[in-house]
Each structure stands twice: as C-alpha cells, then as structure tokens.
Amino acid sequence: ELTENTIIVVLGASGDLAKKKTFPALFGLFRNHFLPKDVKIVGYARTKMDHEEYLKRVKSNIKTPTPEMEHQLDDFLELCTYIAGQYDQDDSFQNLLKHLEELEGGREETNRVFYMALPPSVFIPVSQHLKRNCYPKKGIARIIVEKPFGKDLGGSRELQAALGPDWDEQEIFRIDHYLGKEMVKNLLILRFGNTFFNATWNRQHIDNVQIVFKEPFGTEGRGGYFDEFGIIRDVMQNHLLQVLTLLTMERPISFSAEDIRDEKVRVLRCMPPIEPGNTIIGQYGKSVDGSKPAYKDDDTVPKGSRCPTFAAVTAYIKNERWEGVPFIFKAGKALNEQKTEIRIQFKDVTSGIFKDIPRNELVIRVQPNESVYIKMNSKLPGLTMQTIVTELDLTYRRRFSDLKIPEAYESLILDAIKGDHSNFVRDDELDASWKIFTPLLHYLDEHEEVVPMEYPYGSRGPKILDQFTESFGYKFIENA
Ligand code: BG6
Numbered sequence: 001e002l003t004e005n006t007i008i009v010v011l012g013a014s015g016d017l018a019k020k021k022t023f024p025a026l027f028g029l030f031r032n033h034f035l036p037k038d039v040k041i042v043g044y045a046r047t048k049m050d051h052e053e054y055l056k057r058v059k060s061n062i063k064t065p066t067p068e069m070e071h072q073l074d075d076f077l078e079l080c081t082y083i084a085g086q087y088d089q090d091d092s093f094q095n096l097l098k099h100l101e102e103l104e105g106g107r108e109e110t111n112r113v114f115y116m117a118l119p120p121s122v123f124i125p126v127s128q129h130l131k132r133n134c135y136p137k138k139g140i141a142r143i144i145v146e147k148p149f150g151k152d153l154g155g156s157r158e159l160q161a162a163l164g165p166d167w168d169e170q171e172i173f174r175i176d177h178y179l180g181k182e183m184v185k186n187l188l189i190l191r192f193g194n195t196f197f198n199a200t201w202n203r204q205h206i207d208n209v210q211i212v213f214k215e216p217f218g219t220e221g222r223g224g225y226f227d228e229f230g231i232i233r234d235v236m237q238n239h240l241l242q243v244l245t246l247l248t249m250e251r252p253i254s255f256s257a258e259d260i261r262d263e264k265v266r267v268l269r270c271m272p273p274i275e276p277g278n279t280i281i282g283q284y285g286k287s288v289d290g291s292k293p294a295y296k297d298d299d300t301v302p303k304g305s306r307c308p309t310f311a312a313v314t315a316y317i318k319n320e321r322w323e324g325v326p327f328i329f330k331a332g333k334a335l336n337e338q339k340t341e342i343r344i345q346f347k348d349v350t351s352g353i354f355k356d357i358p359r360n361e362l363v364i365r366v367q368p369n370e371s372v373y374i375k376m377n378s379k380l381p382g383l384t385m386q387t388i389v390t391e392l393d394l395t396y397r398r399r400f401s402d403l404k405i406p407e408a409y410e411s412l413i414l415d416a417i418k419g420d421h422s423n424f425v426r427d428d429e430l431d432a433s434w435k436i437f438t439p440l441l442h443y444l445d446e447h448e449e450v451v452p453m454e455y456p457y458g459s460r461g462p463k464i465l466d467q468f469t470e471s472f473g474y475k476f477i478e479n480a
Contacts, residue, residue: 006036012117013043025409031072043082054082087122093133111140124162131166144173153434173416178239179423180408183366187246208473210328210343218334223298237437257421268432270319273439282310282462283452284334292457309333326472334457340366358477370396
C-alpha cells in the first residue's frame with residue numbers, strides 16, 4: 001500500500017475523462033482522507049495552460065455544496081500542478097521528471113502512480129516514454145490504464161505486447177469502471193453469502209438471464225470516437241461481460257485478487273464465441289417528434305455509417321452449471337430511460353396445483369437507484385386464495401439511507417493505491433473476453449449487407465427486440 005512519498009501523475013489531464021471522472025474521484029478520496037500522506041497530483045497533457053487555467057479545469061466538474069467542501073477543495077488544489085508536454089518526445093518527459101524530482105525534494109525512494117486518461121492513439125508511446133524517463137529508481141511504480149484495450153483480440157494483444165516488456169502485470173491496473181460500482185462489487189457477496197441464492201444458481205433453476213444497459217442520450221459530441229467502436233465494443237465486451245463473469249463464475253478459493261481472477265478467466269474460457277445469428281443490431285434515428293437528432297446527423301459520423309448504437313446478443317456458457325441457459329446482453333444509446341440491471345428469470349413453477357402462475361424473477365439494479373428485488377407470488381390478503389405477484393425489495397435508498405455510495409472511480413483509484421488488483425482486469429482475462437466477441441465484431445465489420453435496424457431516439461430500441469428476448473425464453477411478468 002502506498003501510504004506516503006507518492007505522486008499521482010494524470011496523463012491526459014486536459015481531457016474529458018480526467019475532468020469528469022479522475023479529478024472528482026481524487027477529490028472525493030482526498031476529502032475523506034484516503035489519499036497517501038502528503039500526496040502530490042501532477043497533470044500532464046499537450047495543451048499549454050497556465051496554473052490558474054489548469055486549476056479552473058480541474059475544478060470544473062467538482063461540486064462543493066457546503067463551505068466545508070469549498071475549503072477542502074482549496075486544500076486539494078494546493079496539491080495540484082501541471083506540466084505541458086508532448087506524448088512522444090523524451091525532452092518532454094525529462095521535463096516531467098524534473099518536476100517530479102523537485103516535488104520529491106531529492107528523496108531517493110519514491111512512489112509514482114501514472115494514471116493514463118489518454119486516447120488510444122498515444123497510449124503506447126506514453127507508456128514507453130514513462131518507463132524510459134520517469135520510472136522511479138527506488139520505490140513503487142503503478143500504471144492505471146483505461147479502455148479501449150484495442151478493437152479486437154489482435155489489437156488487444158498488440159497493446160499488451162507493447163506494454164508487457166516495460167511494465168510488470170503487477171504494476172498494471174486495467175480499469176473497467178463497472179467493477180467499481182457498488183452493486184457489481186456486491187455480486188459475489190449476494191451469491192456466495194446467501195444459501196438460497198447459491199443453491200438455485202444453476203441451469204436446473206434459472207431459465208434465462210438478461211444484462212441490460214440503457215442510456216437516454218445519444219453519442220452527442222463523441223460521434224467520432226464512437227463510430228470506430230460501436231456499442232458492442234463500447235460497453236458490452238467490457239462492462240457487461242464483466243458483470244456476467246461475476247454473476248456466473250464459480251466460488252473463488254478466497255477473496256484474493258488472483259483467486260477471484262482465476263475463476264473469472266475460467267468461466268470466460270467456457271464461453272464459445274457469440275454467433276452472429278444470436279445478435280440484433282440497431283442505430284438510432286431522429287426522435288418521433290423530430291426534436292432529437294439521428295446518430296448520422298452528427299457531423300463527426302460518416303454518412304453511410306453502419307455503426308450499431310444498440311445491440312442485443314445472446315451468449316452461452318458451456319459448463320455443468322450453465323449449459324443451455326441463454327445470457328442475453330442488451331445495450332443501447334438514445335433509448336427511453338437510463339438503467340443498468342441484471343434480470344434473472346427462474347424456471348416455471350411445476351404445474352399441479354397452480355394454473356399459469358408467473359415465474360420468479362430476481363432483479364439486481366446496478367443504477368440508478370441501486371436495488372435488489374425478487375418478484376414472487378403471494379396470496380392476496382383477504383377471504384380469497386387468489387395469488388398476486390409481489391416483491392421482496394431491498395432498495396438501497398431506503399435501507400441504507402444514511403450511507404453514501406461512492407463513485408466507481410473513487411473505489412478503483414483507492415484500490416490501485418492499495419495495490420489491490422481484485423477489481424482490475426488481468427491480461428489473460430482481457431484475452432478471453434476478446435475471444436468471445438471478436439468473431440462477431442469481424443463479421444459485422446465485414447458484412448456490408450448487415451445494416452442496423454433503425455429505432456427512434458428515445459424509444460425502447462428496434463421493434464424486433466421483444467421477439468428476440470422471448471425467443472430465448474424470457475417471459476414478461478406483469479406486476480400486480
Ligand atoms: C463508458 C462508455 O465506458 O461507459 C460510455 O464509453 C458509456 O459510452 C459509459 O456512456 C457508461 O458508464 P456509466 O457509469 O455512466 O454507466
């Protein structure tokens with residue numbers, strides 16, 4: 001664990017990710033006294049800025065609703081400095097080194113954490129220059145990296161090969177920010193800490209599982225980036241697959257990072273590549289009232305783009321626990337609501353005394369409004385034997401109203417400072433996850449005749465969606 005003599009260097013400090021996520025998270029950790037003693041935070045990017053301008057940028061996404069927080073922010077800003085430099089020149093990194101050494105006051109043993117909030121194009125040169133120029137002589141070095149980790153298995157391996165010789169796997173922290181979300185971190189506890197879940201967690205009792213990601217906004221302003229990747233690479237191959245992995249892996253031997261990640265890799269390796277036939281893709285058009293633009297109205301998007309902004313994809317796990325259970329991923333931008341949730345639908349109650357009684361469904365809502373609830377059948381109270389669908393409901397806001405749920409990035413940066421890899425993606429895990437999606441992605445890229453179905457901005461997605469989920473066994477359960 002890094003408790004002192006630490007500098008955190010944010011590379012790409014003038015960019016969006018740093019502004020929106022990294023600095024607010026660092027501030028959150030700072031004000032709760034989670035950062036190492038006397039830590040310094042150095043920003044590095046190409047944009048030339050003076051100190052004041054830089055601080056304004058750092059502050060721009062940090063909310064300080066109370067005077068106490070305003071003070072804390074002033075103290076936080078005292079730790080922040082900025083160096084402008086190129087991403088591919090030794091001179092620039094030597095300049096950064098000089099600055100780090102000044103801050104370290106000539107100490108020999110120092111710890112440096114490099115947070116790469118960078119576009120993929122400069123990722124490799126920066127990691128190489130850092131190693132050459134700024135690696136501590138004595139002390140701990142860590143490098144935190146952000147997706148995209150390539151565009152397919154080949155690209156991911158190239159990236160890994162470039163990083164590999166310079167950085168030891170123990171020094172690398174690959175962020176998938178979904179692993180920092182409270183409810184995702186809860187999955188192993190829910191499953192293995194509760195006998196009744198644990199006992200029913202298999203193909204004998206579970207009929208189908210959906211992992212759903214919905215956003216009510218389009219690619220506004222990010223069309224250029226997004227068009228190269230599409231929704232499957234943007235959220236499914238990483239975030240949603242990570243959720244699936246935690247949901248389906250076997251019990252780890254312990255909660256240690258390597259034991260957890262060993263089991264994650266094992267279950268991923270039981271998943272065959274996704275079949276193009278088990279996939280639908282969509283792209284949003286204008287909203288029905290015409291007020292919201294179509295994906296292709298974005299100037300940064302090529303005219304004839306076939307990029308999917310929506311996808312539904314069914315995957316299978318070939319092992320004793322899960323053989324035959326469809327895992328349906330659904331993800332889309334510009335839909336009717338914001339929601340990430342897991343829906344686990346249990347098998348039908350065996351017939352006999354009941355006619356048409358609905359199945360149980362367990363819903364784990366990751367965001368917004370974290371909750372876990374089970375749709376279950378109960379007797380309607382009164383002089384009747386009528387059944388009713390009701391809910392066993394754990395809504396965090398009600399049950400834990402006095403607890404603050406941390407931001408995913410706070411949780412992950414703290415883990416990286418502690419040196420805990422449990423919630424970071426290991427190299428073999430990344431490899432296994434790309435193997436599942438790469439053939440499908442190549443198929444979609446290469447087959448020009450596969451055109452995404454259009455859906456209106458603000459709708460539930462392509463019309464065919466319900467038919468798709470039903471074809472894999474999902475049954476809609478109406479609430480009473
Ligand atoms: C990012 C994607 O990784 O995750 C974005 O690039 C997406 O397109 C975001 O909006 C979703 O994250 P969250 O935490 O808002 O659900």
